[in-house]
Amino acid sequence: MVLVTEWTGQLAGLRTDSRVLSAFFQSVTARTAGFNTMDIGTLSSATLFLTIVLMFLGASPGSTGGGIKTTTVVCLWAAVVTSLRNRPHVELHRRTIPTETVYKAFTVLCLSLGVVIVFTLVLLVTETKPFMDVLFETVSAFGTVGLSTGVTSELSSAGRIAIMMLMFIGRLGPLTVTYAMLPTHARVNYKYAEERIMIG
Secondary structure, three states, rough: OOOHHHHHHHHHHHHHHHHHHHHHHHHOOOOOOOOOOOHHHHHHHHHHHHHHHHHHHHOOOOOOOOEEEEEEHHHHHOOOOOOOHOOOOOEOOOOOOHHHHHHHHHHHHHHHHHHHHHHHHHHHHEEEEHHHHHHHHHHHOOOOOOOOOOOHHHHOOOHHHHHHHHHHHHHHOHHHHHHHHOOOOOOOOOOOOOOOOOOO
């Protein structure tokens, strides 16, 4: 996608093989390392949005990368496919995914979206930067990527504190931070009667 969105942009002056390599590298590094072969500040809006999505998805568990993690995305995708196929259990590669795992994946997604939305709103209040730049900085900090459109050095003290807090949350994971802040609840051995509600 980066190759398509920047074919006539920053990649225009390169040979075809160099365009492919540069676009591939930029796509991969957006999820983990934070290196860049292109000037992030001059990328097209489509490329910036695609990079934001990749940074939010993040790396794999056990790595130093942030984001919601690839396994979370796969688990949620498997749950969607299972729902569309009207099957009772979430299945992936001839294995059944425990319901608790699906719940955790959904919780990680919701908490992560909530964190990004809240901190984006905070930066929009404290800063006078364009929305896309603020959103990019927020997701980059949450994903502990390190990419920037060039506005980081121009942030106010409040904005920098918000970014630091976001990097801390992104590195530990929103689920871990939430568990640390909430009191421990004992597991209950009962359930209430089912109630079916309309969805969609």
